[in-house]
Amino acid sequence: MPEPTNPPVIMGNVPGSYALGVFRDRHPILVRQVRDALPYPPDRLRALDRLLDEVVRDVMEPLPASAHDHDAWAEWGRGRFGGRWVDVPFLWGESYFYRKVLEATGYFGDGPWRGVDPFGPVKQAELHGTAVDDELAGLDRAATLAQEEQATGVLLGSLWGNRADLSHAITATGEGERVAELVVDDSALLWSLLGDRPAGKVCLVADNAGRELLPDLVLIDHLLERGLAAEVVLHVKPQPYFVSDATPADVAAALRRLTAAPGQAGKVGGRLWQAMGTGRLALRAHPFACAPLPYTDMPDDLRADFASASLTITKGDLNYRRLAGDRFWPPATPFAAVTAYFPGPVVALRTLKSDVLVGVGERTTAALDAAGRPWRTTGTHAMIQGRP
Numbered sequence: 001m002p003e004p005t006n007p008p009v010i011m012g013n014v015p016g017s018y019a020l021g022v023f024r025d026r027h028p029i030l031v032r033q034v035r036d037a038l039p040y041p042p043d044r045l046r047a048l049d050r051l052l053d054e055v056v057r058d059v060m061e062p063l064p065a066s067a068h069d070h071d072a073w074a075e076w077g078r079g080r081f082g083g084r085w086v087d088v089p090f091l092w093g094e095s096y097f098y099r100k101v102l103e104a105t106g107y108f109g110d111g112p113w114r115g116v117d118p119f120g121p122v123k124q125a126e127l128h129g130t131a132v133d134d135e136l137a138g139l140d141r142a143a144t145l146a147q148e149e150q151a152t153g154v155l156l157g158s159l160w161g162n163r164a165d166l167s168h169a170i171t172a173t174g175e176g177e178r179v180a181e182l183v184v185d186d187s188a189l190l191w192s193l194l195g196d197r198p199a200g201k202v203c204l205v206a207d208n209a210g211r212e213l214l215p216d217l218v219l220i221d222h223l224l225e226r227g228l229a230a231e232v233v234l235h236v237k238p239q240p241y242f243v244s245d246a247t248p249a250d251v252a253a254a255l256r257r258l259t260a261a262p263g264q265a266g267k268v269g270g271r272l273w274q275a276m277g278t279g280r281l282a283l284r285a286h287p288f289a290c291a292p293l294p295y296t297d298m299p300d301d302l303r304a305d306f307a308s309a310s311l312t313i314t315k316g317d318l319n320y321r322r323l324a325g326d327r328f329w330p331p332a333t334p335f336a337a338v339t340a341y342f343p344g345p346v347v348a349l350r351t352l353k354s355d356v357l358v359g360v361g362e363r364t365t366a367a368l369d370a371a372g373r374p375w376r377t378t379g380t381h382a383m384i385q386g387r388p
């Protein structure tokens with residue numbers, strides 16, 4: 001398949017655009033929420049106030065020279081510091097924003113706030129909320145279904161779990177009803193990639209913790225239990241990112257939540273706990289997971305990991321943006337062409353929360369546009385999109 005010519009990168013400064021709204025509206029709210037979420041001391045509060053001022057004045061400052069990753073960001077951000085936040089690529093600017101939040105809270109510092117997740121309180125509230133109780137109880141009902149329905153259920157559970165994203169929730173007006181009909185449905189391809197050959201390694205590149213990670217873990221258990229995967233590597237973020245992105249600590253918390261639950265949920269938790277102990281389920285938190293770069297730029301060790309998998313499943317909108325490239329692709333551009341660089345079969349499970357879209361025919365986009373309600377950035381629509 002010929003390589004498509006790269007269309008323009010999504011920038012933050014397009015008037016009226018989704019990206020501009022994230023910089024202008026969401027980021028200041030988020031800094032204020034972080035400020036109020038934990039009892040920070042005066043120096044951290046001052047640092048958070050400086051960050052708030054920086055995003056409101058819209059002048060991007062570099063990381064302090066003492067930051068452990070100062071040089072990497074200086075290189076990635078060459079020519080950008082001192083300029084406006086909105087004038088950088090959307091993906092780059094959002095990534096840098098979350099890095100600056102961690103700097104302000106002292107996450108990497110030498111003080112007592114080192115390693116304290118600034119988004120911990122919202123993640124914990126979600127994980128221990130009653131919505132999760134209900135969702136876990138649903139696993140008992142699902143266990144009575146026929147095998148094929150169970151498989152569909154765990155896949156759709158993981159897919160729609162992506163709506164539970166606490167960064168999107170900040171400015172979203174209500175949850176918005178989900179539209180059951182998928183924009184793209186390559187689920188048959190996914191099952192055939194898993195079932196038509198001896199079970200191998202599956203990489204699952206996770207997105208959000210809590211209400212998304214729990215159904216991801218249920219999907220992983222399904223793959224291991226049904227012999228569709230011999231081993232699973234669960235990729236998470238090495239540090240807090242995009243509010244609710246899953247870190248190793250969030251995986252541990254989700255597994256504890258599962259094992260403490262009654263019924264099927266507890267059984268799933270017990271099996272996965274054991275799988276972690278034997279290495280059938282491995283955790284990886286590669287630094288590249290928080291880099292402001294698309295997967296085309298992935299380092300060799302990560303490439304080798306994906307290359308050795310019989311399937312990589314990526315979760316969520318941000319991973320989709322990194323997989324396809326955060327660009328204004330004509331929606332009909334084939335997914336297979338855009339992801340040809342990826343070192344193995346890949347399937348993306350995503351609810352649509354940003355402008356990137358490929359592999360969707362003109363008829364479908366026209367019909368969705370004609371329905372007269374926003375669908376590309378609201379998380380109401382979803383897709384399962386892959387290539388062998």
Ligand SMILES: O=P(O)(O)OC[C@H]1O[C@](O)(CO)[C@@H](O)[C@@H]1O
Nearest residue numbers: 165167168316317318319353354
């Ligand atoms: O949790 P997800 O599905 O990766 O979505 C995160 C999304 O939230 C945003 O930060 C804001 O909507 C998007 O830029 C991003 O793609």
